[in-house]
Amino acid sequence: MGAVDVRKKVTVEEIESLLACLPGVQRVRVVVNDWGAIEEVHVLTGLGRSPKQIVRDILSALKAQWNITLDRKKVSVAQVQVGDLHLSVRLILAGLEIVTDQLSRQAQVSVKLQKVEDDRTVTYSAKSEAEMHETGMLLAAAKACVKAANLTIEPDNFFTVEDVVSTRIRDKTVILVLVSLITPGRHEDLLGAALVRHEPLEATVRAALDAINRRLESLPPRGSLFRAGRMIDVPEDETGTEEPDEAEEEQAEMEDGKAGVAESPAGEKRKEGAKEEASIKER
CATH class of the missing domain: 3.30.300 (GMP Synthetase; Chain A, domain 3)
Incomplete structure (x- = not known):
C-alpha cells in the first residue's frame, strides 16, 4: 500500500x-x-x-x-x-495633534508617520481616542502610532500595543511601550523606550517607533x-x-x-x- x-x-x-x-x-x-x-x-x-x-x-x-x-x-x-543599510524603511514621526473635548472629557490623538519609498516621501496617518487622563492619553498616542505603522505592511502582519509605562531613571522621565508583532504563525513582543525631552505624548510615539522599526524592514510592504x-x-x-x-x-x-x-x-x-x-x- x-x-x-x-x-x-x-x-x-x-x-x-x-x-x-x-x-x-x-x-x-x-x-x-x-x-x-x-x-x-x-x-x-x-x-x-x-x-x-x-x-x-x-x-x-x-x-x-x-x-x-x-x-x-x-x-x-x-x-x-x-551603518550602510538603507534606512528608508524606518518610520519617523512627522506630526502629532491632540484635540480635547472638555465636556465629554475625551481626547483624540492624531499621529503622522513618514518614510521614503522609491525616492519619494510617503505619509501615513491614524487616530485614536481616549479619556483625558495621563494613562489614557499615552495609550492613545501609542495606538495611533501603531495604526499608522500597520498601514505600511501587509494586513496578515500587524503590530498591537500591549502597555505603556512612564517611569523615572535618576532625574529623567522615560516612556516604555510594549508592542506585539503578529505574523502568520508567530507572536513576538517588542519593547521600545524614549526619553521625555519635550512632551510625554511625543516621547510615547518615539518609543513605539523604537519597537516597531526593529522589525519593520523584515515585513512585506503593503x-x-x-x-x-x-x-x-x-x-x-x-x-x-x-x-x-x-x-x-x-x-x-x-x-x-x-x-x-x-x-x-x-x-x-x-x-x-x-x-x-x-x-x-x-x-
Whole structure:
C-alpha cells in the first residue's frame, strides 16, 4: 500500500519572517517558481557572523520548522556594514495633534508617520481616542502610532500595543511601550523606550517607533505580495533527507528545490505530466 501524501502549507512570507529572526540577518527575500518550489534565498547581513554560519542557520531553521531540505547553493548572502543599510524603511514621526473635548472629557490623538519609498516621501496617518487622563492619553498616542505603522505592511502582519509605562531613571522621565508583532504563525513582543525631552505624548510615539522599526524592514510592504495565494507544500513526515554532502550536491540541487511545490494554477496545468518532479520524495 502506497504512502499517504499528507501535507501542510507554508507561505513565502512565513519563511521570510522566520529567517529574518535569525542572528545577524537584516533582510530576507525568498524567490519561488510557478509551482511554489524555492528557487533562491537572498539574505542581507552585517559583518558579525560568517556567510557559512548564516547559510547553516537558514538550512537548519527550514528543516527544523517545516522539514524543508534546501540546497545551500540556493542561498545567497550579502554582507554590509550595519551603518550602510538603507534606512528608508524606518518610520519617523512627522506630526502629532491632540484635540480635547472638555465636556465629554475625551481626547483624540492624531499621529503622522513618514518614510521614503522609491525616492519619494510617503505619509501615513491614524487616530485614536481616549479619556483625558495621563494613562489614557499615552495609550492613545501609542495606538495611533501603531495604526499608522500597520498601514505600511501587509494586513496578515500587524503590530498591537500591549502597555505603556512612564517611569523615572535618576532625574529623567522615560516612556516604555510594549508592542506585539503578529505574523502568520508567530507572536513576538517588542519593547521600545524614549526619553521625555519635550512632551510625554511625543516621547510615547518615539518609543513605539523604537519597537516597531526593529522589525519593520523584515515585513512585506503593503501591496508587495504579488505572490499572494502562492503556497508551499511541506511534508508532514519525511525520512532519508539528511543534508547532502559535498559529493552529492549536484544531485541534491535537483531534488531539494522540490520541498515546497505549490498547488498554484500554473502548477496544476503541469502537474499531471510532472508529478514526481513537483513533490517531495514520499519515501
